[in-house]
Amino acid sequence: xxxxxxxxxxxxxxxxxxxxxxxxxxxxxxxxxxxxxxxxxxxxxxxxxxxxxxxxxxxxxxxxxxxxxxxxxxxxxxxxxxxxxxxxxxxxxxxxxxxxxxxxxxxxxxxxxxxxxxxxxxxxxxxxxxxxxxxxxxxxxxxxxxxxxxxxxxxxxxxxxxxxxxxxxxxxxxxxxxxxxxxxxxxxxxxxxxxxxxxxxxxxxxxxxxxxxxxxxxxxxxxxxxxxxxxxxxxxxxxxxxxxxxxxxxxxxxxxxxxxxxxxxxxxxxxxxxxxxxxxxxxxxxxxxxxxxxxxxxxxxxxxxxxxxxxxxxxxxxxxxxxxxxxxxxxxxxxxxxxxxxxxxxxxxxxxxxxxxxxxxxxxxxxxxxxxxxxxxxxxxxxxxxxxxxxxxxxxxxxxxxxxxxxxxxxxxxxxxxxxxxxxxxxxxxxxxxxxxxxxxxxxxxxxxxxxxxxxxxxxxxxxxxxxxxxxxxxxxxxxxxxxxxxxxxxxxxxxxxxxxxxxxxxxxxxxxxxxxxxxxxxxxxxxxxxxxxxxxxxxxxxxxxxxxxxxxxxxxxxxxxxxxxxxxxxxxxxxxxxx
Amino acid sequence: xxxxxxxxxxxxxxxxxxxxxxxxxxxxxxxxxxxxxxxxxxxxxxxxxxxxxxxxxxxxxxxxxxxxxxxxxxxxxxxxxxxxxxxxxxxxxxxxxxxxxxxxxxxxxxxxxxxxxxxxxxxxxxxxxxxxxxxxxxxxxxxxxxxxxxxxxxxxxxxxxxxxxxxxxxxxxxxxxxxxxxxxxxxxxxxxxxxxxxxxxxxxxxxxxxxxxxxxxxxxxxxxxxxxxxxxxxxxxxxxxxxxxxx
Numbered sequence: 001x002x003x004x005x006x007x008x009x010x011x012x013x014x015x016x017x018x019x020x021x022x023x024x025x026x027x028x029x030x031x032x033x034x035x036x037x038x039x040x041x042x043x044x045x046x047x048x049x050x051x052x053x054x055x056x057x058x059x060x061x062x063x064x065x066x067x068x069x070x071x072x073x074x075x076x077x078x079x080x081x082x083x084x085x086x087x088x089x090x091x092x093x094x095x096x097x098x099x100x101x102x103x104x105x106x107x108x109x110x111x112x113x114x115x116x117x118x119x120x121x122x123x124x125x126x127x128x129x130x131x132x133x134x135x136x137x138x139x140x141x142x143x144x145x146x147x148x149x150x151x152x153x154x155x156x157x158x159x160x161x162x163x164x165x166x167x168x169x170x171x172x173x174x175x176x177x178x179x180x181x182x183x184x185x186x187x188x189x190x191x192x193x194x195x196x197x198x199x200x201x202x203x204x205x206x207x208x209x210x211x212x213x214x215x216x217x218x219x220x221x222x223x224x225x226x227x228x229x230x231x232x233x234x235x236x237x238x239x240x241x242x243x244x245x246x247x248x249x250x251x252x253x254x255x256x257x258x259x260x261x262x263x264x265x266x267x268x269x270x271x272x273x274x275x276x277x278x279x280x281x282x283x284x285x286x287x288x289x290x291x292x293x294x295x296x297x298x299x300x301x302x303x304x305x306x307x308x309x310x311x312x313x314x315x316x317x318x319x320x321x322x323x324x325x326x327x328x329x330x331x332x333x334x335x336x337x338x339x340x341x342x343x344x345x346x347x348x349x350x351x352x353x354x355x356x357x358x359x360x361x362x363x364x365x366x367x368x369x370x371x372x373x374x375x376x377x378x379x380x381x382x383x384x385x386x387x388x389x390x391x392x393x394x395x396x397x398x399x400x401x402x403x404x405x406x407x408x409x410x411x412x413x414x415x416x417x418x419x420x421x422x423x424x425x426x427x428x429x430x431x432x433x434x435x436x437x438x439x440x441x442x443x444x445x446x447x448x449x450x451x452x453x454x455x456x457x458x459x460x461x462x463x464x465x466x467x468x469x470x471x472x473x474x475x476x477x478x479x480x481x482x483x484x485x486x487x488x489x490x491x492x493x494x495x496x497x498x499x500x501x502x503x504x505x506x507x508x509x510x511x512x513x514x515x516x517x518x519x520x521x522x523x524x525x526x527x528x529x530x531x532x533x534x535x536x537x538x539x540x541x542x543x544x545x546x547x548x549x550x551x552x553x554x555x556x557x558x559x560x561x562x563x564x565x566x567x568x569x570x571x572x573x574x575x576x577x578x579x580x
Numbered sequence: 581x582x583x584x585x586x587x588x589x590x591x592x593x594x595x596x597x598x599x600x601x602x603x604x605x606x607x608x609x610x611x612x613x614x615x616x617x618x619x620x621x622x623x624x625x626x627x628x629x630x631x632x633x634x635x636x637x638x639x640x641x642x643x644x645x646x647x648x649x650x651x652x653x654x655x656x657x658x659x660x661x662x663x664x665x666x667x668x669x670x671x672x673x674x675x676x677x678x679x680x681x682x683x684x685x686x687x688x689x690x691x692x693x694x695x696x697x698x699x700x701x702x703x704x705x706x707x708x709x710x711x712x713x714x715x716x717x718x719x720x721x722x723x724x725x726x727x728x729x730x731x732x733x734x735x736x737x738x739x740x741x742x743x744x745x746x747x748x749x750x751x752x753x754x755x756x757x758x759x760x761x762x763x764x765x766x767x768x769x770x771x772x773x774x775x776x777x778x779x780x781x782x783x784x785x786x787x788x789x790x791x792x793x794x795x796x797x798x799x800x801x802x803x804x805x806x807x808x809x810x811x812x813x814x815x816x817x818x819x820x821x822x823x824x825x826x827x
Contacts, residue, residue: 046629047687048722049637107704110696110757112711112718119705137715143636144718155695160687185676214631248608254634333634336653337608446620490625493592494677497624 009191009426014040014159015413016406017179017194019166019221022050023142023398024378024405025200026149027102031406032198033156037413040192041153042161042181044216048150051202051214052398055142056257056329058124058134059106059399060392061099065116066123067131072096074130077571079393082128082288083357083386084526085541085572086234089564090364091384095393095400102399103135111148113137125262128288128390139257139327145395164190166220167502168429169197169228169374170421176228176373177419180429184499187492189430195416196409198367199225199360199376200402204238204514207507208353208461209453212244212255218503219510221380225360226509230369232547233382234358235510236517236528239389240462242292244352246310251337253352256313256330258391260347261285263326265315267296268346269304275311290388290527293351297462300350310350316343351462355394357385357527358517361546367405373412377405387526435486436501442487445500452479452507460515465531469519476512483508516556517545581605584656586614587664588626593675593682599623600664611651611659611667612640615679627678635788638723642679643668648725650788670728683724689743692771696754699761710758717753717797719789722746726783726793732776743772745783745793752797755804765808768801775805 016032018025021043032039043050062075075096080087103121107113113135114122123132137144154160166181170191178193201221205213226232243256261267267285269275279295280287287295296311306312315323320343324331327342334340334347360369360376362383367375378398385393436442452475459472483504488497523537524530543558564572584605587598601618612630619626630640633652640651645659645666659665673681726745732738743751751764751772768774779802781794791797807814 045631045637046639046683049631049639051632053637053721054632054634104704108698110754110760112706112714112757115706115708115711119707137718140636140719143721147718151695154691162684162687185680214633214637216631249606250609250613251633329634329636336635336655337610339608444624446624450620488624494627494680495625496619496627 009189011191011193012040012159012161013193014038015194016040016196016198016409017042017192018198018200019179019224020050020200020202020378020380021047021160022052022200022202022378023145023149023395024402025050025198026146026153027399027402028198028200028377028406028409029153029158030149030156031403032410033153033158035407035410037410040159040161040194042164042166042179042192044163044165044184046162047160048146050146051217052142052146052395054212054255055145055395056139056255057126057259057262058136058141058392059099059103059145059395060126060129060133060390061103061135061396062096062131062133063100063103063121063123063135064131065120070131070133073571075099075133076568078129079384079390080386080572082388082390084388085386086525086544086561087386088364088383089562089568091401093568094364094404095384095396098400099396102396102403106145106148106399109148109152111144113144124259125286126391127258127261127283127286127292129392134262134392136259138325139259139329141395161190165499165502166224167433168425169224170425171228171371172420172422174229174372176371178421180426182433185494187495187498189433191421191426193419193421195413195419196373196375198405198409199374199380200378200405201380203356203379204507204510205353206503207452207511208456210244210253210457211353212241212253213353219506220503221376222359222513223506223509225369225371225374225376226513226547226549228371228374229549230371230374231361232359232513233361233544234386234517235513235547236521236545237357237387237526238353238514239289239355239357239527240293240351241354242289242296242351243313243349245338246348246350247308247338254333254337255352255354256347256349257327258289260313260315260327260330263315264318265313266317267292268312268314269299270306271304273304275299275304288388289391293462294529296349297351306348308348310348312346313349314346316345355379355389357387357389358382358514365404366408367401368408373416375405375409377401387528433502436488436498439485439487442485443482445486445488445497445504448479448482449500449504449507452476452504452511456511460511460518463529463531464518466519469515472515473512473519476508476515480508512554513547516554517547520545520556520558581607582661584661585664586618587666588615588618588678589668590626590678591675592677596675598666605656605661609656611644611649611654611656611665614656615651615667627676627680629680636721638721638788641670641723641725641728643670648728648786650723650725653788670724672728672730672734673724685739686722686724686727686746689747689772690750692767693747693751693754694762694764694767696757696760697762698759702759704759706758713796714753714756714758716791717749717756719791720746720749721789723788725786725788729782729786731780731782738773738776741773742776743774745798747772748774748777748801749791749793749797752801755801765804769805769809774798774801777802
């Protein structure tokens with residue numbers, strides 16, 4: 001069937017289109033290529049700049065190179081315990097079982113990890129992991145991973161569309177048929193026809209002002225999936241990493257890797273007290289991220305914070321050369337940006353919005369969403385991490401489920417004919433994008449972004465309460481109205497103000513979903529802490545929040561969490577018994 | 581704190597000029613913070629490429645007061661405030677808009693380099709000492725500042741005959757990988773034009789990752805090219821024995 005839109009807009013056709021070129025997207029691309037699919041990958045930035053590049057600490061995989069007693073069962077149990085048993089058990093199982101092979105594969109593609117004395121991949125300790133489990137390269141593991149995958153993909157003949165943003169998915173009778181977007185460079189529109197689409201767009205950190213995430217992390221994949229009819233799950237679980245920089249203002253939120261604590265870093269308040277004793281005396285600094293983040297927040301709130309409102313994190317008791325070798329980018333980051341030499345004195349740190357446990361609901365085996373032909377892997381997908389993610393489980397997540405998504409997307413594409421594109425959907429996408437140029441003196445996207453961030457930080461932050469969440473929903477409603485009045489000066493040529501208008505639509509959708517889920521879950525669990533419901537609720541411990549779209553209305557329902565089979569249940573029971 | 585003036589290039593590949601923006605300083609401010617301030621308050625369409633804002637992604641390269649820098653790691657308090665701070669796009673690449681340049685040429689060069697290929701039968705045991713020197717090359721964040729300052733590209737415009745320091749670093753990382761089984765020495769001599777480099781070390785000076793590009797990557801690679809192509813004894817030896825060696 002010929003398509004009238006082809007003449008009007010630049011059009012590309014692929015078996016598999018991957019949106020996002022971080023670890024999950026690139027790993028999916030490599031796998032789809034292996035299965036013989038014709039693959040295109042679209043990314044908002046240049047290739048190799050995605051947020052994976054910032055991942056520091058390592059990849060969690062039970063390789064047992066350092067602690068021989070480790071195996072996938074322990075990793076599975078740690079992941080379930082860290083996630084407060086709200087995880088998709090099957091994803092946690094697959095993840096723990098397959099992560100070691102995915103790491104070895106990276107090595108076979110040229111990645112060079114730090115080594116043990118007998119020449120194997122070195123593993124370090126991390127919060128919530130029973131054994132030394134994180135395969136790493138100093139504190140730049142993500143860079144090593146993304147370069148390796150990038151080189152592999154390029155070598156295999158991947159088509160890369162850099163600095164290109166997808167603003168809507170195209171569907172045909174409820175199935176995915178393509179995507180519509182624009183080139184950041186010249187603002188021209190572009191259409192992708194695809195039999196399968198893999199979302200690998202990462203998280204939503206930019207809806208908060210204090211975040212470790214870059215400008216790209218605006219929840220695009222979740223908003224695209226939601227608009228196309230897919231379900232979102234567990235959106236209340238937003239991870240605040242305990243240690244972001246707090247000073248100077250320009251770097252507030254910038255990540256301070258958990259590897260600092262993994263290598264022996266100690267947290268103290270302004271009185272010099274090692275306060276983690278009061279919050280988790282067993283695991284101390286290596287408790288899970290939700291616990292450490294709340295501990296630092298509480299210390300500051302109760303007047304024991306540092307000069308700039310954080311806690312002290314100190315690694316200076318280790319030899320200077322060791323610190324520089326194991327934490328080189330932390331050393332430079334603090335020296336150059338904060339005038340602090342971490343080999344001589346403590347860093348000041350505080351919680352920063354870091355990671356989204358929730359996201360698009362997927363099948364464990366295939367990463368398939370509820371929309372035929374649409375897959376999701378990595379941070380954009382929900383399930384593996386439950387209510388709280390363990391450090392190191394993200395990079396392994398990208399590899400394990402990126403691969404599975406790529407495989408399933410290629411298989412799905414084999415069974416499909418050429419996709420049919422609906423011209424009306426494209427015209428609607430184009431019209432929606434162009435409205436900010438049509439009016440003068442309308443709403444500034446920068447201003448609205450600032451207000452949304454303020455609402456999310458103040459009302460939907462680490463500690464939540466019904467009154468605040470109600471107010472946040474009202475605010476978001478008003479923001480959505482004002483977002484219809486955006487106007488931007490300038491042309492379509494590389495215009496960041498215009499780009500932000502599109503990104504804000506995604507941020508508003510995910511912010512609403514987060515707030516609705518947070519309001520519904522009347523308990524505290526993992527990263528979700530309600531002041532008005534401070535304890536676990538057994539009913540909520542067995543159900544997930546599910547968001548879907550009905551017309552223009554966001555619908556929230558609860559669905560029972562699938563329970564693992566008896567042999568795995570036993571592992572979890574043991575873990576529950578061991579719970580600190 | 582005082583106000584300062586930023587003098588920023590505004591324009592595209594056809595035309596443009598600098599424009600002045602006065603902004604208030606804040607403690608610890610970096611140049612990228614200042615550019616974001618301008619975007620938010622004065623020029624919403626100011627084109628700037630950036631990502632991590634932590635010196636890890638290498639997106640925000642520009643020329644600050646004539647010096648190629650990552651703007652996210654350049655402190656405002658390291659620059660004189662009594663005159664405007666000039667911020668221009670990288671000179672060696674075509675301007676797209678304002679501070680954003682077209683760096684796609686780099687990705688084309690990269691495609692020419694054969695990826696890692698392990699030697700058959702390797703057991704994947706590698707000692708840290710053998711990894712150390714390669715890990716230095718793998719620190720590269722692809723900010724392309726080395727490409728930007730290299731005379732062969734910046735003054736002589738030999739983009740079609742020369743790979744540039746970034747890709748000598750990449751090849752060095754592959755050639756010195758303890759388990760790699762390919763040789764890229766021929767590629768270095770021909771398509772990547774390693775011979776055009778006259779080791780002035782400009783690339784090393786601007787590298788934000790402090791990779792010793794000239795000493796540790798380029799010079800050893802030049803030695804390998806010499807061994808492979810210009811050593812008469814080795815050449816004769818190979819001719820007689822019919823062997824190829826990987827150095």
